[in-house]
Amino acid sequence: MGKLSFREVKELASTKNLTDKTYFTPFGGGVNKKAYGINNSPWIVLSAPKSKERLIKAEIDQILSLKKNGVYTPDLGVSTTDEAIFEVQENTEKKIAFIEEKIDGFEIPRAxxxxxxxxxxxxxxxxxxxxxxxPTIEDAEIKRENAIKSIELLIPQIKKADVPDFQVRFDNATGKILTLDPGDPLNSENAQDKHLRWLNFWQKDLADKRYLSRLWNEQHPNNKVNSNGSSWK
Known part of the structure; x- marks a missing residue:
């Protein structure tokens, strides 16, 4: 079976129980949502109790707005919040859900x-x-440039309006830093200054070509670059 499309994933999630391990694999979640992966699909299903509908709609609204403003976010497969939300069955409970692009990568580590x-x-x-x-300097350069570009797109956005409970995920495939899972805009602290400080930390580190050269040379002893960082754009 080939990779399932967005339409096929939505059809499956709408007609099968999310607890059916024939189709779905639970792999985490938070206070408000549970996440389910699907074999042979670049999409995941995120479910939530119907009592959390306002929060879920706020999350989707923010993701779509950020994407519209050029910030990198996971694809939701739709262009409006109303299109995104649908009903699912999870065990014996009717819930709401939406579909999101699966991003293989990592987030900020936290205890x-x-x-x-x-x-x-x-x-x-x-x-x-x-x-x-x-594997190659060219591959590394593309991912570094995408990571830097991600931050450059985020800084003016955060200056304009903070993202509640700001969270990001690095995409291993592209090098982009994606903003995801924004919090409740009606019940979150304004941490604009703190989040801008984070972005400045990351921007400074990613600009450190000497440090990247050292890391590269440790990994590629037979394909070393100049230690002064001049090998990077």
Missing amino acids: GTAFSEDEVKKFSIQILKFIATQ
Whole structure:
């Protein structure tokens, strides 16, 4: 069976029970949502109790708005919130759900519910370490440029309006930093200054060509680059 399309995933999720492991694989979730993967599909299904509909609609609204403003986000397969939400069966309960692009990558590491400054700083270092493992300098450069571009797109957006409970995920396939899972705009602190500080941390680290060169040379002893960073654009 080939990879399932968005339409096929929605049809499956609409007609089968999400707890049926023949089709769906649970792989986490949070306070409001549960996530289900589907074999042979680049999409995931996110379900929530109907009592959380306002929060889910707010999340989708924000993702679509960010995407419209040029910020990298997971694809939702639709262009409006009303199109995104549909009903599913999860065990014995009727729930609401939406479909989101599956992003293989990593997020800011954290030990608790909130991010520490040290954990935030580790994120950009983890990105550089991943970039340094790419098979060619060209591949590494593309991912580095995409990561830098992601931050450049985010900074003016955050300056204009904070993203509640700001969370990001690095996409291993493209190198882009995607904004996802925004929080409740009616019940979240305005952490605009803090989030801009995070972006500045990451921007500074990703611009450090000397450090990237050192990481690259550790991974590629037979294909070293100049230690002064001049090999990178």
